[in-house]
Amino acid sequence: MLIVPERDIADLMTRDAAFDAVERVFAAMAAGDAYNFPVVREAIGHEEALYGFKGGFDQSGLTLGLKAGGYWPNNLEKRGIINHQSTIFLFDPDTGKVKAMIGGNLLTALRTAAASSVSIKHLARPDAKVIGMIGAGHQATFQLRAALEQRNFEKVIGWNYHPDMLPNIEKIATEAGVPFEAVELEGMRQADVIISITSAFAPSLMADHVAPGTHVACMGTDTKGKQEVEAALLAKAAVFTDEVAQSITIGEAQHAVAQGLIAEADVAQLGAVINGTDAGRTSEDQITLFDGTGVGLQDLAVAAAVVDLAVEQGIAIEVDF
Numbered sequence: 667m668l669i670v671p672e673r674d675i676a677d678l679m680t681r682d683a684a685f686d687a688v689e690r691v692f693a694a695m696a697a698g699d700a701y702n703f704p705v706v707r708e709a710i711g712h713e714e715a716l717y718g719f720k721g722g723f724d725q726s727g728l729t730l731g732l733k734a735g736g737y738w739p740n741n742l743e744k745r746g747i748i749n750h751q752s753t754i755f756l757f758d759p760d761t762g763k764v765k766a767m768i769g770g771n772l773l774t775a776l777r778t779a780a781a782s783s784v785s786i787k788h789l790a791r792p793d794a795k796v797i798g799m800i801g802a803g804h805q806a807t808f809q810l811r812a813a814l815e816q817r818n819f820e821k822v823i824g825w826n827y828h829p830d831m832l833p834n835i836e837k838i839a840t841e842a843g844v845p846f847e848a849v850e851l852e853g854m855r856q857a858d859v860i861i862s863i864t865s866a867f868a869p870s871l872m873a874d875h876v877a878p879g880t881h882v883a884c885m886g887t888d889t890k891g892k893q894e895v896e897a898a899l900l901a902k903a904a905v906f907t908d909e910v911a912q913s914i915t916i917g918e919a920q921h922a923v924a925q926g927l928i929a930e931a932d933v934a935q936l937g938a939v940i941n942g943t944d945a946g947r948t949s950e951d952q953i954t955l956f957d958g959t960g961v962g963l964q965d966l967a968v969a970a971a972v973v974d975l976a977v978e979q980g981i982a983i984e985v986d987f
């Protein structure tokens with residue numbers, strides 16, 4: 667069995683490798699070659715922790731496994747370690763023997779950023795110039811850094827519920843040499859692409875904050891009850907997702923579906939656009955919306971890529987197990 671510890675991931679994994687792995691597995695999911703297992707998520711009644719498993723099998727890439735972990739809200743304050751903690755396990759699909767154990771914390775951020783980037787590549791207008799960020803927390807920085815590589819963006823605009831956090835994303839824009847401006851939500855009308863990545867339970871971005879032709883990636887809503895954008899926005903948009911079953915139950919589409927504004931059949935898989943079986947954006951004026959709920963196969967895809975890189979570079983730890 668191979669081990670790739672968390673400490674080695676930053677030096678091994680690149681944004682390009684994460685992007686390729688996620689794009690490939692979204693395509694495999696839409697082709698019916700890969701599927702996610704039902705998600706387990708439990709409040710364990712200890713340290714206020716949420717713990718669970720996300721797993722799946724990709725028959726085309728022969729990747730089988732799961733991510734185990736969750737959220738320990740007291741970690742940072744009590745122990746000085748980050749609140750999100752996860753580990754990915756890969757198994758040999760021919761024998762069931764464990765193949766690898768990989769640190770999953772940084773990979774989670776990279777695979778989540780890769781998902782919105784894949785949506786921008788396939789759904790945003792090619793001439794997109796202004797990118798709007800809603801959210802300025804841990805994930806937002808990864809999201810912006812990856813998204814800036816997808817188009818020739820000339821300006822970053824940002825809004826956050828806690829304005830004091832905005833320098834987090836301003837720093838990323840500055841590093842990329844792109845000017846940054848803090849705006850009110852109404853100011854999002856100048857954006858060609860908007861990414862929302864917050865932990866909100868009520869919408870910030872309303873339908874009339876979004877101009878025609880915009881691509882919106884909703885990345886924060888991954889649990890029942892969370893919501894970042896007005897449900898009416900989904901009714902106005904062509905809606906895409908990583909996995910339809912998750913989108914309508916734990917993703918942003920849960921609210922529009924519950925209110926009868928859209929139906930399950932109105933939500934398409936981003937993988938189908940990648941495979942060319944769905945047209946994706948069909949006009950310059952269309953609003954496209956990607957509901958990125960986060961699937962186990964994304965974690966397995968980036969973990970498998972990191973194991974290959976660790977083996978290539980001779981730093982995977984081999985354990986007789």
Ligand code: NAD
Pocket residue numbers: 774778800801802803804805806826827828831863864865866867868870885886887888958959960961
């Ligand atoms: P974080 O705690 O670092 O940042 C939270 C962000 O939400 C901040 O910008 C904060 O200002 C904002 N926020 C908090 N309360 C708000 C409110 N009431 N209204 C509007 N905004 C509010 O968290 P993070 O690690 O950046 O994660 C952000 C979200 O992304 C979380 O909900 C997390 O569960 C989700 N997430 C999704 C995926 C996925 O695959 N889709 C993966 C990882 C994380």
